[in-house]
Amino acid sequence: MSTIGMTGGLRVGLLGVGALGGTIADLLGAGHIAGCSPAGTIRSTTALSPADLLSGIDVLVESAGAQAARAWVPRAIAAGVDVVLCSCGVLADLDFTRELADGDGTGRVLVPSGAIGGLDLFAAAGRALSAPAGRLAGDRPVRASVVLTTTKRPSALGVETDRPIEVFRGSARSAAREYPRTANVAVALALATIGLDEVTVVMVADPAAARTRHLVTMSSPLGEYELGVTNAVAPGSGGRTSAVTPWSVVTLLESLAAGHGAGLLVHPANDFRHDTEDRT
Numbered sequence: 279m280s281t282i283g284m285t286g287g288l289r290v291g292l293l294g295v296g297a298l299g300g301t302i303a304d305l306l307g308a309g310h311i312a313g314c315s316p317a318g319t320i321r322s323t324t325a326l327s328p329a330d331l332l333s334g335i336d337v338l339v340e341s342a343g344a345q346a347a348r349a350w351v352p353r354a355i356a357a358g359v360d361v362v363l364c365s366c367g368v369l370a371d372l373d374f375t376r377e378l379a380d381g382d383g384t385g386r387v388l389v390p391s392g393a394i395g396g397l398d399l400f401a402a403a404g405r406a407l408s409a410p411a412g413r414l415a416g417d418r419p420v421r422a423s424v425v426l427t428t429t430k431r432p433s434a435l436g437v438e439t440d441r442p443i444e445v446f447r448g449s450a451r452s453a454a455r456e457y458p459r460t461a462n463v464a465v466a467l468a469l470a471t472i473g474l475d476e477v478t479v480v481m482v483a484d485p486a487a488a489r490t491r492h493l494v495t496m497s498s499p500l501g502e503y504e505l506g507v508t509n510a511v512a513p514g515s516g517g518r519t520s521a522v523t524p525w526s527v528v529t530l531l532e533s534l535a536a537g538h539g540a541g542l543l544v545h546p547a548n549d550f551r552h553d554t555e556d557r558t
């Protein structure tokens with residue numbers, strides 16, 4: 279059902295109404311997202327054309343999965359519409375980011391903190407790596423490591439096991455390729471810090487994991503950081519999606535409506551134009 283035409287504040291279009299988008303749709307519809315109003319909802323069965331949706335909204339919340347994101351994000355940017363990109367794992371796809379980088383639309387990509395947090399701290403520590411010589415304490419070698427360990431119930435990672443097993447270890451970019459539905463946290467963390475080919479991701483399937491656990495450890499010249507998150511899972515998501523995720527979108531939308539920032543702002547032209555897979 280399209281609700282294009284409603285007025286008041288930031289006009290929000292919603293792409294995908296599943297475990298994540300369903301909560302956002304309910305909150306938007308009930309007027310619980312300050313400064314935002316629903317302006318169009320796209321389900322996989324909706325006949326509304328992209329042009330019709332995009333001409334009536336200020337921001338598109340994508341919560342429909344990687345395939346839908348690939349189709350919609352370039353169109354939204356070209357139409358000058360900002361996108362809150364829940365399926366940010368697509369930003370690990372070099373062909374896709376080159377397509378974004380080559381576009382000249384004015385829409386922006388905003389990555390919500392999603393199922394984790396602390397991206398501001400990790401981003402600050404990562405950013406300091408670009409400091410001029412002599413600006414970091416002790417002038418130690420300017421290096422950092424970031425490791426994300428995600429533990430989920432086995433079905434959420436597509437395996438069966440009666441004991442905890444490591445199912446993946448590799449870069450955030452590879453994680454996004456192999457686990458497109460469950461590596462968005464890894465990609466957001468990597469974009470905020472030291473990059474998709476540098477962040478190490480470990481995925482553990484644990485039959486005792488009733489909740490999802492994300493543990494981030496970062497070591498940098500500025501300090502040692504550790505953030506552990508234990509999330510309830512969204513009903514109906516099979517354990518893949520943490521229930522806090524739509525609330526991170528709410529926070530981001532309210533910040534946008536109020537005119538100040540939240541989430542991770544990605545500039546495709548700057549961030550991806552020179553991206554190469556074998557960067558070291």
Ligand SMILES: NC(=O)C1=CN([C@@H]2O[C@H](COP(=O)(O)OP(=O)(O)OC[C@H]3O[C@@H](n4cnc5c(N)ncnc54)[C@H](OP(=O)(O)O)[C@@H]3O)[C@@H](O)[C@H]2O)C=CC1
Nearest residue numbers: 294295296297298321322342343346365392393459462519
């Ligand atoms: N950034 C983060 O931290 C997190 C990101 N995510 C990501 O967010 C996305 C949504 O997650 P979740 O809500 O759990 O997924 P769901 O599968 O529950 O919901 C996705 C919804 O999108 C719909 N959909 C699929 N294709 C289209 C399309 N082309 N147009 C419109 N609607 C479409 C589906 O409808 P239908 O069933 O009819 O196809 C479904 O209702 C996923 O990519 C997930 O990986 C999830 C958790 C955390």
Ligand SMILES: O=C([O-])CC(=O)C(=O)O
Nearest residue numbers: 393460461462463519520
């Ligand atoms: O990163 C993702 O795609 C989803 C995830 O792990 C979570 O919701 O906890």
